[in-house]
Amino acid sequence: MDDSCADANSFWLTAVEKESIRDALIDICYEPTGGRDYIHLIRMTAYQKFPARLLKKLESLKDDDASYCVFENLPIDNTFGSPQGDANSLNFKSGYLSENVLVALGSLIAEPYSIKHEGPKLVNDLVPHPEALGEYTGNGSDVELDLHTENAFQAYDSRGDTSPLALLLLGVRGDPAGVGPKTWVADAREALQALEQADIEILYGKHFIIRQPYRWRNSTAGAKETHVYPILSGPLTHPRVTAAFYPDMVIAADHEAQNTLLRFYNALKSVARPLDIQPGKLVYINNRFMLHSRDKFTPSFDPEGHAYRWIQRLFITNNLWNFRSFNKCGARIFEPVTR
Template sequence: MKPNVDQNIVLSTEESEYIRSVLEKIDYDPSGSDFYLNKIRKVAYTVFPERVITAINKVKGFSASALGSLQIDNLPVDNSVTGSPRHNESGSAFKNGVLTENILVTMGVLTGEPYSIAHEGHELVNNLTPHKEAAKEFTGLGSEVELDFHIENAAQAYMPEGDTSPLALILLGVRGEPLGGPQTRISDCRRALEKLSEEDIKHLYGKNFIIRVPYRWRGASAEPRDNTDLSPILSGPISAPRVTVAFYPDMVLAVNSRAKQALENLYQAVREVSFGVQISPGRLILINNSFTLHSRDSFKPAFDENDRALRWVQRIFVARNLWNFRSFVPVKDRVFDPNVKTAAPEKPGREKTPSAA
């Protein structure tokens, strides 16, 4: 049987138009203020059908039955999409409204705590469009390189400030290429582990690997580090594992040849059980980042007459809570900059006696 998303929900026209009617009336706040998020929370459990809420709860589950991926089709998209943003341009300048941003934030608050990292985008919702000058970068702005399978920000699970890797990431198509564009590939590591030997799994559970931080994170964080100490790839029960791995070039270094072989076997198994989806306009993909890897094919992007990319995907990160982000400075309410250090608290001591005037 060919692998596919764990659950695929297709909204009816009536459901889609109801979502539009409610969310297009809310002003999107790119900073992610409490005032804005509270507005979203008030409508979140009514705007989506019950089967969507049930599926999201399964993504947040803590057992072996937790969903690794969720696809929702026929979501509404803003009218009159006239282009796509570059760099720090706002997406609202290229479409009539902020409907897709509000959809992503609503899905985010249903899943956990939405947030953004400043070097990924200066708004709560990130815009992923190919940039010609970044074509060879291993980021969402690149196109000529394959973004190989990875857990998002895998190394951040082992940083001194605490685990700041996302619980989930949510992707929504806003604008598409005529032929569909590249595929985003998804692989549930639980299925991949079924193909490995007990010896492979034992080495993956051992502290046998150095995991490098993503390219944009290098030199960042409250205590800058470019890689982890010796760490495991797997932790927790085998039926519901926490996976921390990235298969970009030179992202994981094994301590010995047997650990390296286990890592290679895992990679082959991850590829074997993977499947591809095209994130077309109105299609949303929610990826459980605890154990589900994703990748994106290399591709040759198409551009319109204004040199704006035809492919435009929006993304939001979701955490279980924001406690471990306390070492990062919020440059906006929920946009954190790990490059800016928080002020160290003063050490407690005896009060000085003021000198006589």
């Protein structure tokens, strides 16, 4: 197989490549706080043993033009359940292979990290929880997580940009019937082409109150959410987008800005593409100008009461320096504190 892909947004691993990755990572002990020695070992192992064309593809994702990429046929563990809350994933699968796969791919693109209230481990488990069905989080299911950039408000954190550069989502377990919610991705650059210049100018202006994500609101970060910010910054060909379209996340300062925001939303919906994150499929999403969403759904459970749907998530950033004012709960787990 040559180095090119039939689709720039899709990367299929051969059976031989899949097994080479499994052999490289299966015996590495996952370190859930992301210790320096663990990250170093993961990176060195990947550089030494991963297929050259995969390394080349991961290197290309550092380019700003990369919007998203779907990696197919990655090795994962055998599962026999799914975790609730902060339970150890090892209690529900055969090893830590999926965590190592996520960290390996993520650490070759940028710096993996986690926010404590998003998950106390480097790799976050997104599993439907019966007590969280109506929450606008990865553990909810009764509500649609509409199009958003991850942790949009944190782009304007006075301590530095603490929103992710990108996120990686890996399917670990799925419904045996093959039924599951779609994850949608929308490239803002495509959507902006459908807008008039007047709308684009409003999106570049300070006309929007951008609220903290729900879990951040219960932290002690002390956010000031009365300031107005732009939705767009940077050059139009490579914009930075900070927006979230599920309820109570972005408030327009006036009627004109609200109409522009609605037109932008409709343009995003028109270019959104559906993805089905099944076991062994990993989706990389560039959080700078790609928005993503997840349909609402009715989760299914195995006879032991464990949800079938199990997605693991990893955040990556260009530099951990912006988290210097946060508490550290391990090498790469950060907790916002009162300013």
